[in-house]
Amino acid sequence: MLSSSISKKKINLREAMLKVIKENPTIKDRFANAVPEGKIQGWGLPLGSKKRPISGDGFMLTGDAASMIDPFSGEGISNAMYCGMTAANVAMEAIKAGNFKSSFLIQYDEKIYNRLWSELQLSHTMQKLCKYPWLFNFVINKAEKNRTFRETISCMFDDLDLRARFKQPSFYFKLLFNH
Ligand SMILES: Cc1cc2nc3c(=O)[nH]c(=O)nc-3n(C[C@H](O)[C@H](O)[C@H](O)COP(=O)(O)OP(=O)(O)OC[C@H]3O[C@@H](n4cnc5c(N)ncnc54)[C@H](O)[C@@H]3O)c2cc1C
Incomplete structure (x- = not known):
């Protein structure tokens, strides 16, 4: 999460992670008998969102x-x-x-x-x-149902031209009418 969202929404990431492990229906069973190896640690990641002099x-x-x-x-x-x-x-x-x-x-x-x-x-x-969870859920739900689309999304992580399609409204429009 962005530091700005964490402070704005007053989220405690450690507690949020423990809650997901304990309560999320797709995750909790995997950790049912798990015991922590140590204390939870985190670190801020310096993201390349701005063009800075380097x-x-x-x-x-x-x-x-x-x-x-x-x-x-x-x-x-x-x-x-x-x-x-x-x-x-x-x-x-x-x-x-x-x-x-x-x-x-x-x-x-x-x-x-x-x-x-x-x-x-x-x-x-x-x-x-990602600020629009409904949009992400829509894309992921489509991916779950359609193998070709699922593979396309996987390729988007490596292929920049393919990834650029995420920015085009036509991408979502086509998804809407493609079953
Ligand atoms: C929890 C976590 C998970 C991550 N997971 C991934 C991942 O799955 N995939 C991925 O691609 N990236 C991941 N990253 C990001 C990735 O680790 C960093 O982007 C990457 O290591 C940056 O490399 P670097 O050489 O710039 O810095 P670093 O790897 O931090 O290297 C800097 C080095 O300088 C040393 N150092 C600091 N100060 C001094 C000093 N004064 N004198 C001498 N040495 C000094 C430090 O000890 C360190 O060894 C993750 C980061 C974190 C925190």
Whole structure:
């Protein structure tokens, strides 16, 4: 959940998780005899929902330090690895040129955002769609009934062009009339 929603709705995440484990009809049986291994811990995830400067005089930010976590899936490992690889290449160029100024390192921002920004933006749009549970429930209910659609949704996690369809009203319109 977004920190803003947690404070606005005054939700205690630890209690919410325990309640789901205890009461949710599709989950509770799986945990009926479970015993906690330790205390519940959590951590805020720096989501890539905004385009921020990620370099300056003498530095480049990578991964979580650059807020590169996918706002929909919460995954940050692959983006962090891509940042690391790109930062290493730009650092090599900076050493060759003997130039560590922000005006030189800005190419790092350009390379990262050229590669990752459209994906992050799309995931941010999908995260905002979660505000409408009826819409999500509608999509998931359709997926439960239709194997092809179910497979399409699975592919959406890897395929950006396919994922972009979530943003189009025609996607929901077609779903409405497709049984
Ligand atoms: C509970 C949880 C579950 C997650 N699940 C997933 C998942 O399933 N899939 C996914 O893709 N992503 C997941 N993420 C996100 C993912 O873990 C991060 O996006 C990713 O690890 C970021 O990599 P990073 O290299 O930027 O930072 P980190 O992996 O945090 O690495 C930073 C390192 O720097 C070290 N460090 C910090 N300060 C100093 C210092 N002063 N001196 C020296 N070292 C220092 C830290 O000890 C750490 O080892 C999850 C995150 C959390 C919290």
